[in-house]
Amino acid sequence: MAGPGAKPAPGVQPRLRLDKWLWQARFFKSRSLCAEVIEGGHCRVNGQRTLKPGYSVGVGDVLTFAQGKQIRVIKVQALGLRRGPATEAQQLYLDLDPNATPEALE
Numbered sequence: 001m002a003g004p005g006a007k008p009a010p011g012v013q014p015r016l017r018l019d020k021w022l023w024q025a026r027f028f029k030s031r032s033l034c035a036e037v038i039e040g041g042h043c044r045v046n047g048q049r050t051l052k053p054g055y056s057v058g059v060g061d062v063l064t065f066a067q068g069k070q071i072r073v074i075k076v077q078a079l080g081l082r083r084g085p086a087t088e089a090q091q092l093y094l095d096l097d098p099n100a101t102p103e104a105l106e
Contacts, residue, residue, distance in 0.1 A: 016079045018045065018063075019053035024080035026089040027067055042066040062096065073097050 016024075019034040028034045035053040037043055043050060043065040045057060057063070063074045073096040080092050 013058045014079055015056035015058045017053065018043070018050065018055040018057050021057050021076065021079065021092075022063075022065070024083045024089065025074075025092045026083070026086055027065075027072070027074075037065060 018038060019031050022028055022034040022037075023031045028037065031053075038053045038055070039051055041049055041051060043063065045055060046062055047064075057076055059076055059078060061076045063072075063076065065072055065074075075094040075096055076092070077094050078092050080089070083089070
């Protein structure tokens with residue numbers, strides 16, 4: 001078993017916990033809120049419901065989840081290294097909802 005400083009195996013796609021990715025992409029204010037949404041059954045990864053905040057997601061996965069009164073459909077474009085500013089967070093995903101506007105998200 002490799003430790004935290006180990007190099008990734010060649011050919012293995014990096015993955016990140018679902019709750020951590022949602023938090024880094026700034027969809028929720030805290031990881032505990034992310035975990036609540038996931039554990040409540042309000043999140044799907046590639047069309048399959050998951051109840052585990054530790055579920056691994058990678059580039060290319062499609063996430064469907066409730067955010068406020070809206071259902072978001074997001075494609076993971078990149079894995080974040082940190083929770084950065086909003087402009088950095090927006091580079092992590094592609095919004096697949098053609099009707100999504102900044103006004104509708106507030």
